[in-house]
Amino acid sequence: MKQILMMSSSRKGNLGYLEHADDQLHALLKGRAKRVLFVPYAGGITFSYDEYESRVKPVFERLGYELESIHHHKDPRAAVEQAEAVAVGGGNTFALLDRMYNAGIVGLIRERVNAGMPYVGWSAGSNVVCPTIRTTNDMPIVEPPTLKALNLIPFQVNPHFISGKPAGHNGESREERLAEYLGINPDERVVGIPEGTALHVQGENATVLGEFDALYFKQGGAIDKIATGSTFSLASI
């Protein structure tokens, strides 16, 4: 059965790196994997892959899981083939997807997750779970071969969801951006997940984890809350 944890962000409020996520990570991994393959491709731009790994590793070790980054493997495809679980960190979604295609692991991760390998992503790592990365908040700093992504769920997710916009600034609010998204893509669906919140996909259902509700953006501008703790069918979105 498909097991995916899509976290909005690595941080919630003033908490430390993934500090809010102990229960969410256990919900995905406990009894299913001991060792986790880390994909740092969304980072490694203004800091190194080694640095990224050294930030993430202690979090997983504290919870009882080993973690090793894919950049230590000469053959990234073999690393994915042998992985017990995969963790895909945040950073820039365009860089992440571009490097996943370069490493030849997009189709392979899709196959293995569909066959039951647990997958956890946060921020950019959640964007790539969707059909495309077209609901990312990130700057397109590189141009991947395509914006099509893992397509492991049938709708789009917007991580780091935040309502409104900074005072005195005239860029679009997130609600306006997502209304434009649905305006130009009338057959698609979007779920916004606030920082600290996650979706735990199990098979054909997903459960909202964390303090805050998820938000279902509907055609025409209506926004439904999906209560934290509730479970919904992926097909219902």
Added chain:
Amino acid sequence: MKQILMMSSSRKGNLGYLEHADDQLHALLKGRAKRVLFVPYAGGITFSYDEYESRVKPVFERLGYELESIHHHKDPRAAVEQAEAVAVGGGNTFALLDRMYNAGIVGLIRERVNAGMPYVGWSAGSNVVCPTIRTTNDMPIVEPPTLKALNLIPFQVNPHFISGKPAGHNGESREERLAEYLGINPDERVVGIPEGTALHVQGENATVLGEFDALYFKQGGAIDKIATGSTFSLASI
């Protein structure tokens, strides 16, 4: 001589639509054009092209210029060929570029602007002046055939530049995004333009117009101010 006005935004603070821009628009158009062809392709998603035109037209008419939107023309290429000047409005940069490619006007606008036809863009309309749209702030709501754009200047511009990030939110600040951009694209250059500010490109030089300075993001994280009122060589960036 090339004549391009790249405005950061349609609004500055609490002023109305393009209300801050009278002097900037005259600097570009006065004595050079009477009629302006409007390209509304960045909008027309949550409101119609007609509505967009009706918002922009009175601004130009008040300043003594006629304005008509390209969507009234059956042949958009012929409209560009016959235009005295082009105005490209803000909205979503990915939608804008995608629709410009669909209309077959990207190469044509480039040729005509290089041959001296005045061009004014704001927000998304300024992004497409650059080599690519990879420094847009917008959500990639559609996937254009390529992110390559008009390439009328040799560096990237980031419109709606704003420093820092909203309190309590853990997404990246604009400075962090642009540092990542330069980290992964070490041979490129970026100029940030705050809302209300514009670059007026004349031939091989550009002048900063508006109340606030432009910002030159350099490799390694240094940020130089380019003082408003000053003129610099495009090649110096």
